Amino acid sequence: MEELHSETQKTEPEPKVIGLTGGIGSGKTTVAHFIEDFGFPVYYSDDRAKAIVNENEDLKAKIKGLLGDEAYDAKGLYDRKFVAEKVFNNKEQLHELNEIIHPAVRIDFEEWLKKQTKYMVFKETALLFELKLNKQCYKSLLVTAEDNIRTKRVMDRDGKTYREVESVMEKQMSEKDKIKLADCIIHNNTTLEDLKEQTERIIFSIE
Structure with a gap:
C-alpha cells in the first residue's frame, strides 16, 4: 500500500515593521535613505x-x-x-x-x-506617535536633533523665516515627549558620517 504523506504548507513569517519618525528638520528622510542603502525596504x-x-x-x-x-x-x-x-x-x-x-x-x-521579503521593513511617517501608529509596529525609531539645529536646517532648505519654522514646530509633538515613547533614538546633531554610523549600529542591533 502506498504511504500518504501530508504536507504542511510553510508560510514565511511576516516582516518586523519598524516605525521611523522625526520632527521637521530632524533628518528622518536622510536616515530612511541610509536604511535603504543597508538593504532594508x-x-x-x-x-x-x-x-x-x-x-x-x-x-x-x-x-x-x-x-x-x-x-x-x-x-x-x-x-x-x-x-x-x-x-x-x-x-x-x-x-x-x-x-x-x-x-x-x-x-x-x-x-x-x-x-516584502526581508525580515525587517521600515515605515516612515511624521505622525507615528501622534496617531499612535507605534502600537502597530514591532519597534519605533526616532530621529531627533536640537531645536536650533532643526530650525536652521529648515530655514536653509525651504527658505522659511525663523518664525515660520517655529510655528510649524509648535504644532508638532515635543521632542521630549517623542523621546519618552521611542524604542530607539538617533541623535542627528553632528555630521552625515556620524548619522550613517548611528543608523547602521542601531538598525542591525534590533532583535
Missing part, C-alpha cells in the same frame, strides 16, 4: 499619502466634501498649500482630514507589506 507614508490623494477618486470626493472643491486645483490635483492653510489652525478639521487620509494609507501599506 522603506515605506514612505508621507509620500504615498501625497500620491493617494490624487489617485483615489473616493478619497477626492471625501476631501472636497470636508474642505470644498478648492482642495483641488484646476488640473484636479490636490492643492497642498490651500489645504495646509485651511487646517493649520483648525484642529478639528485637521483631525477629520487625517481620519479620511490615514485609513487609505494604512490599506496601501498593508498591500506593500505583503510584497
